[in-house]
Amino acid sequence: xxxxxxxxxxxxxxxxxxxxxxxxxxxxxxxxxxxxxxxxxxxxxxxxxxxxxxxxxxxxxxxxxxxxxxxxxxxxxxxxxxxxxxxxxxxxxxxxxxxxxxxxxxxxxxxxxxxxxxxxxxxxxxxxxxxxxxxxxxxxxxxxxxxxxxxxxxxxxxxxxxxxxxxxxxxxxxxxxxxxxxxxxxxxxxxxxxxxxxxxxxxxxxxxxxxxxxxxxxxxxxxxxxxxxxxxxxxxxxxxxxxxxxxxxxxxxxxxxxxxxxxxxxxxxxxxxxxxxxxxxxxxxxxxxxxxxxxxxxxxxxxxxxxxxxxxxxxxxxxxxxxxxxxxxxxxxxxxxxxxxxxxxxxxxxxxxxxxxxxxxxxxxxxxxxxxxxxxxxxxxxxxxx
Numbered sequence: 001x002x003x004x005x006x007x008x009x010x011x012x013x014x015x016x017x018x019x020x021x022x023x024x025x026x027x028x029x030x031x032x033x034x035x036x037x038x039x040x041x042x043x044x045x046x047x048x049x050x051x052x053x054x055x056x057x058x059x060x061x062x063x064x065x066x067x068x069x070x071x072x073x074x075x076x077x078x079x080x081x082x083x084x085x086x087x088x089x090x091x092x093x094x095x096x097x098x099x100x101x102x103x104x105x106x107x108x109x110x111x112x113x114x115x116x117x118x119x120x121x122x123x124x125x126x127x128x129x130x131x132x133x134x135x136x137x138x139x140x141x142x143x144x145x146x147x148x149x150x151x152x153x154x155x156x157x158x159x160x161x162x163x164x165x166x167x168x169x170x171x172x173x174x175x176x177x178x179x180x181x182x183x184x185x186x187x188x189x190x191x192x193x194x195x196x197x198x199x200x201x202x203x204x205x206x207x208x209x210x211x212x213x214x215x216x217x218x219x220x221x222x223x224x225x226x227x228x229x230x231x232x233x234x235x236x237x238x239x240x241x242x243x244x245x246x247x248x249x250x251x252x253x254x255x256x257x258x259x260x261x262x263x264x265x266x267x268x269x270x271x272x273x274x275x276x277x278x279x280x281x282x283x284x285x286x287x288x289x290x291x292x293x294x295x296x297x298x299x300x301x302x303x304x305x306x307x308x309x310x311x312x313x314x315x316x317x318x319x320x321x322x323x324x325x326x327x328x329x330x331x332x333x334x335x336x337x338x339x340x341x342x343x344x345x346x347x348x349x350x351x352x353x354x355x356x357x358x359x360x361x362x363x364x365x366x367x368x369x370x371x372x373x374x375x376x377x378x379x380x381x382x383x384x385x386x
Contacts, residue, residue, distance in 0.1 A: 020371040022354040023378060028198040028346040034299040036384035038067035041276050041377065045238075046154045046164045048278045048291060049073045049146075050100070051309050053187045055081050055153060059103040059118065063096055064155060065303070066295045071144050071155055072096060074103070076118040081148070083155045084120045084141035088112075099190060099305075107141075116141055150175035151182045152291075167238070168274065174234075174241045178270040179282050179289050180263070181311040188288070188315055190307040191328065195336055197343035199277060199302040200377070202294035205339050206271075206279050207369040209233075209242060210357065215338065218330040224252035225284040226269040231364040238376065240369055243270035246284045254330070255322035257285025273369075275376060283323040287311040290327060300343070304332075 027033050050062040050073065060075040063086060070086040072095065086095050088109040095109055095116075106123050107116040115124040120141040128134055145156040149164045150172035161167070175182055195202075205211075209231065212223045226244030233242045246268040248259055261267070262285065270282035279292040288310035295303045306328065314320045345351050354374075356367040 020356040020358050020367075021375055021378075022356060022371065023200070023374045024353055025346040025351055028200060028343060029299050031299050032385065033381065034067075034296065036381045037296065037377075038069075040380045040384045042067050042069070042296070043157045044161065044380075045276055046147075046156050046161070046167055046274075047276075048274065048293065049083070049153045049155050050307065051182075051185060051187055051291065052148065052151050052153065053185055053309060054100055057102070059105070060101075061096070061103060062100045062153075063098065065297070067297065069157065070094060071157075072107070072141075073146055073153055073155060074107070074118050074120075077105075078119075080119075081146055081153060082119060083144040083146040085144065087141075088114055089122070089139050089141065090114045090125075099192065151185070170236055171239050171272075171274065174236075174239070174272055175280065178241060178243055178266060178272060179280060180266045181287055181314075182289070184311065185289070185309045186312050186315060188308040188310060188320070188324070190305070192303055192305045193332075193336075194297075194301065194303050195340060196300055197302050197339050198300060198346070199294050199296035201339040201342045201346070202302060202304065202335075203277055203373060204342070204354070204370055205335055206292070206294065207240065207273050207373060208367060210365045210367055211338070212364075216334040218254065218326070218334045221252065221254040221326075222269065222331065225254060228364065233362070233364065233369075235369065235372070238275035239273060241270065241272045242364075243282075244268050244284075253284070254326040255319060257319050257323075259285065261285070275373070281327075283320075283327065286317075286320045286323045287314040288320040288323060290324075304336075306332075 049064045054062050055075045058075055058077045058079060062073050064071045071083055072086045073081060073083045075081050088095055090112055093109055093111040095107055103118060113126050117123045122136050122139040125136055145159050145161055147154055147164045154164050212219050225247055228244055231244040246259055246262045247253060267285055269284045272280040277294045281290040281292060288308060291307045293305040295305060297303055308324050310320060356371045358368045359366045362368050
């Protein structure tokens with residue numbers, strides 16, 4: 001795949017160092033910034049709703065929430081996958097609370113029992129016979145754009161958005177290269193947690209490999225699960241991929257795995273990050289991957305959504321179980337503690353903004369992805385603040 005310099009940031013040299021671009025600290029807690037991000041970023045970019053294995057049968061659905069919006073992605077009776085706003089058109093009640101599940105034959109509002117077909121059209125209204133001329137056939141759940149790409153379903157609130165294949169070219173190839181079981185993978189499990197932080201602190205952390213070798217014990221275990229000295233990165237506009245070959249043994253790593261079963265770089269540790277807030281993480285030696293979204297629900301509230309899937313033969317394996325428990329536990333605990341501290345630091349009068357360290361080689365320690373994320377976000381959001 002051809003490399004794209006748009007995500008590399010500015011190169012530097014020791015004789016004439018120019019501090020890389022970074023967002024001002026108030027971007028991490030200002031309500032006006034949050035409102036602008038909701039319009040500029042979350043209403044116009046492709047957001048991952050879930051893996052295809054979650055939407056295989058009629059009635060299967062996933063719910064996707066962000067900012068003030070909530071969306072349903074539903075497999076219809078005709079096996080077509082569609083997306084709608086998750087809001088009843090009667091009085092505005094949220095239709096579905098669960099993150100994923102299955103409808104029997106219709107979507108039923110729990111408030112007044114308005115029922116919708118799986119294609120979003122209004123099907124039933126209590127007491128309708130007593131209201132002649134009520135326009136039931138004109139009412140439907142407002143649609144959102146849905147496309148399947150790289151074995152995942154994606155949504156965009158902008159019905160005029162360019163196709164995801166044009167917006168994120170090459171991403172599907174990268175997913176299949178680094179997550180080779182993705183096409184036949186099955187959903188394992190998911191969970192979520194809420195943190196009192198800004199969503200960007202989690203993104204900054206997610207695309208930062210500078211801290212892997214220098215922070216807590218879980219991150220040192222992560223480094224030990226791969227050949228971190230050979231860690232590689234490719235940057236491609238609004239997405240990037242990073243990977244390390246699997247370690248020759250599990251010594252010092254977070255869980256036991258069999259290196260002899262490795263298929264090369266595809267069974268090492270890999271991260272595919274997609275703007276604005278998605279990570280697809282391949283866990284070394286497990287045939288298992290995690291999707292991880294850092295979703296804003298306010299200037300200082302973020303929900304972390306984790307979903308795990310993998311090769312059918314990996315479901316229930318001790319190695320996959322140990323990897324998932326480690327991801328949910330020690331590694332997430334460390335990252336969440338770091339990002340909470342960073343969020344507090346951004347509110348201090350003693351902090352004027354990030355100082356990214358970008359080396360000439362754009363190595364595994366270089367923070368050029370962080371600068372590029374800040375630049376992309378600033379470019380999209382700034383017009384909504386004027």
